[in-house]
Amino acid sequence: MAISLTPAAAPASTPFGTREAAASEPTLLVVSEATRRFRTKRHDTLALDRVSLEVHAGEFVCLVGPSGCGKSTLLNIVAGFEPLDGGTATFDGSPIRRPGPDRTVVFQEPALFPWLTVRSNVEFGLRIQGASKQERHDRASELLEVVNLTRFERAFVHELSGGMKQRAQLARALAVSPRMLLMDEPFAALDAQTRDVLQLELQQVAARSGATVLFVTHNVREAAILGDRVVVMTPGPGRVHSEVAVALSRPRQPDDHGVADLAAEIRARLGGAGVADAEVAP
Numbered sequence: 001m002a003i004s005l006t007p008a009a010a011p012a013s014t015p016f017g018t019r020e021a022a023a024s025e026p027t028l029l030v031v032s033e034a035t036r037r038f039r040t041k042r043h044d045t046l047a048l049d050r051v052s053l054e055v056h057a058g059e060f061v062c063l064v065g066p067s068g069c070g071k072s073t074l075l076n077i078v079a080g081f082e083p084l085d086g087g088t089a090t091f092d093g094s095p096i097r098r099p100g101p102d103r104t105v106v107f108q109e110p111a112l113f114p115w116l117t118v119r120s121n122v123e124f125g126l127r128i129q130g131a132s133k134q135e136r137h138d139r140a141s142e143l144l145e146v147v148n149l150t151r152f153e154r155a156f157v158h159e160l161s162g163g164m165k166q167r168a169q170l171a172r173a174l175a176v177s178p179r180m181l182l183m184d185e186p187f188a189a190l191d192a193q194t195r196d197v198l199q200l201e202l203q204q205v206a207a208r209s210g211a212t213v214l215f216v217t218h219n220v221r222e223a224a225i226l227g228d229r230v231v232v233m234t235p236g237p238g239r240v241h242s243e244v245a246v247a248l249s250r251p252r253q254p255d256d257h258g259v260a261d262l263a264a265e266i267r268a269r270l271g272g273a274g275v276a277d278a279e280v281a282p
């Protein structure tokens, strides 16, 4: 089954083609004609204008676009934090109505409990789910190793660097074995070097865990490094401009030629839609 492209999709002559790979996997997320409007005293904003998106199990999908194009709004709808004003959003066939442990979120600002150690933060969701002490311990140990935090399992949040906090957040989000991981600019506040490291690690974690990921960024190169598929969004009103399927081998590094070419392609699409280069991170 091929993923339908929006009418604005680029011609098939681009080197990145259309996606076929994970298309045979079940469709986990279906957002169809989603509309979301915010009315305040001063503004009437069409944050999402008939946005459609599908994510298959095991896919890593990046949403990229400038600030204000509705990325967080779309992610929040999928997370169950926000309602729709029009259209539908279903997860595994059921309408999304509220947050659930099948969709865990990693934010830009780490949402960790400062009074708990790293290990206890990772175990937190499992405790809520009623996992036994042994189960919690084993699962947390496994994930702390996956995110390279084993040495810091007893540390408290204020003792961690920004990158370590994001690793801890990732481990906590993965601990409950979500069907889909939702990430909203999780590396945007980190220095460039740490971001490079975490982009590499996240590719490894995703490959190892088989996680399905919806990842929001305004950083074009980050989208090119991480995505199996990149969904390009444009603002005013928030719309899906087009999608790019990415067949580049992994792990991908920021300096890879293929990554650079893909980033240029995404920038060109945004530019063609009237988004200035300065509005997205290169």
Ligand SMILES: Nc1ncnc2c1ncn2[C@@H]1O[C@H](COP(=O)(O)OP(=O)(O)O)[C@@H](O)[C@H]1O
Residues within 6 Å of the ligand: 038, 039, 040, 045, 046, 047, 065, 066, 067, 068, 069, 070, 071, 072, 073, 074, 238
């Ligand atoms: N709660 C809200 N109230 C009013 N306007 C909002 C609210 N949330 C988002 N918006 C507006 O909707 C648009 C899309 O916002 P957002 O989804 O945060 O974009 P992005 O994450 O791509 O930067 C922006 O114009 C923003 O100002």
Ligand SMILES: [Mg+2]
Residues within 6 Å of the ligand: 071, 072, 073
């Ligand atoms: Mg946002």
